[in-house]
Amino acid sequence: MSRQILSIDIRNNSIAAVVLNTGLKSSTIEACAQISLPEDIPEENRLGAGLAALLQHGIPSNATVVASLPADRTIYRTVLVPFKEEKKIRQVLPFELEPNLPIAVDELVIDFQRNSDQGKTGLLTTAIDRHYLEYIMAAMTAANMRPQLVMPGDFPLALYLTAYCGKTDERAILLNVGTRRTTLFALKDKSIALVRSLASDVASEAGVEALALKIRQTLTAFADSDPDGFTPKTLHLSGPALNAGASARLAKALDLPPQAVDLRPSAPKLDAATLSDQWHPYIFDNALAMALIEAEGRPCPTFHRSSSPVRKYWTTYRPYIRGPAVLLAVVLLLSLAGVLLESHLLKKSVDQVNAKAEALFAATFPQSRRVGGDVLEQMKSELKKAKSNSIDPGQTVPEVRTIDILFQLSQLIPKEVDVVFSRLVLGNDGLTLSGETAAFNIVDDVKGRLEKSDLFKQVTIASADMDKGGNKVHFKLKIDL
Known part of the structure; x- marks a missing residue:
């Protein structure tokens, strides 16, 4: 069954949107657009104006909506917990994070991502200001866009990239370069081990050197805190402010081989031939990664998730x-x-x-x-059938056997008597014997002979009539057994 997903990558000065049509066999990028947020209106109205402009570019609002927030708005921390149950983790996580947060934990919405080796790197937690999230949700609701998922900025791209780390080095870094901030991801053992948002300006040589220095300092501190150390072998590059010159300067300053990120060729079951003229990987890859995560159901930290109560209950109490x-x-x-x-x-x-x-x-x-x-x-x-030997099978089976009746008739009526029996009917009310003879006195003689039998209780002449020719007497005897 096909489904349409609208993913919106919200940044401080722009928004990028991708519409993905998903099917059983393949997925297709239906549309994409980038909108710069107007700077000549109050800041609280900028996002609403940008979303309204996005709808004017033919982006549908009735699709399943997912969104990501500006990366520099998210607070990342790594913590260790002594258990794996999600319910217990969510209960103790605010207390573990509170000493290391710049604002009160009650003002934050918190989620976490399990790393591949929890015993060493623990949990990668994400947090965002609750009031800012409410502002985003209100602006999107006013634009008739109710997001099913709200994710940390730039995180979906890094998460989707780790799914294909088998094709790349196990130690790598991803830089998502923006106009004023760059998000650094340390990728280790197919998981995101570290996330930092750094101030940057890659338009100049000095700005690139300053950013490279911050990256080296951050990675050195991370390597010192990790028992296995951390030495990246590949530099993955993406972001709306990235260009060929900035990529070359960053690779030279960090002394790492650069690799530009482009999800379209690497994503499975994705038709990469659509929108070739409009598509810019540095701009739309994060939005595409969000849509793919929603389509494939990959786990990802979220600040808002619209789901059924049954699904929420199952997620919370599944271990129990x-x-x-x-x-x-x-x-x-x-x-x-x-x-x-x-x-x-x-x-x-x-x-x-x-x-x-x-x-x-x-x-x-x-x-x-x-x-x-x-x-x-x-x-x-x-x-x-065995009990019934009646000539007329329609009658009820009597207690006296038919063979015994025939035997009595043959014994009592000698062959010298001129009589012919034509019918014998055995029923509940006795025996009816029909025949013909030459004279009426022979009928009386037959009656008298039959009365001598112990088998017959009473013999009665029911009828005796001469035929029209005067030659034969037709008679009927009623015999009680």
Whole structure:
């Protein structure tokens, strides 16, 4: 499913925006723009005016918005904590930072980034003035831009660069050069180990030398405090104030091989061919990094995050829920295994009973063919058929067998008697015997002979009629069994 992300890189004198369309297979840079903040209006209105001008450049406001604040507004500190649970870290972090902060900790919004080796470098914390953050949020809300994430300035670019440190040296520095400030990032073991914002002016040779001196002093102090030391091998360069001359002077002053940062070729699943004429990596790379972080869900320190209460609860209590959740999953799996085993044993028992029933059916009715369905019902049906030898199968099976009735008839009526039986019906109310003979007295004779049988309780002539030709007498006898 595609999604549109608007990332806004806010600086002290300009804003840069990138619109990224994300999809399952690839992402495309839809638009980009840079706006200089007007200097002839009050400072509190400059950002609002810049955002309004940004919308006039065709930048959509209905996309998912992420933003970063000026890098020099963020306070960075590195602290050590004796535990890893996020809830405990957030509880003690203000007390750990308070002695080293220039303002009261209650006036700050604080977040942190875990480093790759917490035992050595601890946590890289970020903090920003709460009132300044409220000013930014109010200005963006007034422009109908409600950011989902608000990140530290220049940090997304450094964070995204560390994701591809396998292609570069493990020790490197990133300089994000602005018109008045330069942000220094020390990259170590695919993580950000140090961040400092330094005053700079790279337009002149003296300004570059002054900046290089500050960088060397900062890195020397950092190397002395790190047990493994820190010797960078590569200089990554970016920033809106960077140009070819400044890059060469910085590389020469720091005595490091320079490498210009350009995220478009290195970012996975990104169509780098769009907006080639308008794209300037030094200006838009940080905004692009923000959009990619939001699209890929990479962890990053934030000063504001709009998320559902469920997600926030899960993030906070995930370490405490993980153990019971695993135990619950094991219990459910064992219960399911028990149910499946019991079902298998029960099915096996049912199959054995069915096999015995099939064998009993085959032994009892060898002449019958087994058909599908319940073997018990078919066995009942076969028993009914075995008991019923009635000529009329529609009648109820009597207690006296038909073969016994026929035997009595053959014994009581000799062959000399001129009589022919044409129909025998056996039902609940007895036996009905139909036939024809030559005279009425023969009917009386047959009745008398049948009454001598112990099998027949009573014999009644139900009807006796001469046919139209006068040759035959048709009769019907009612016999009670």
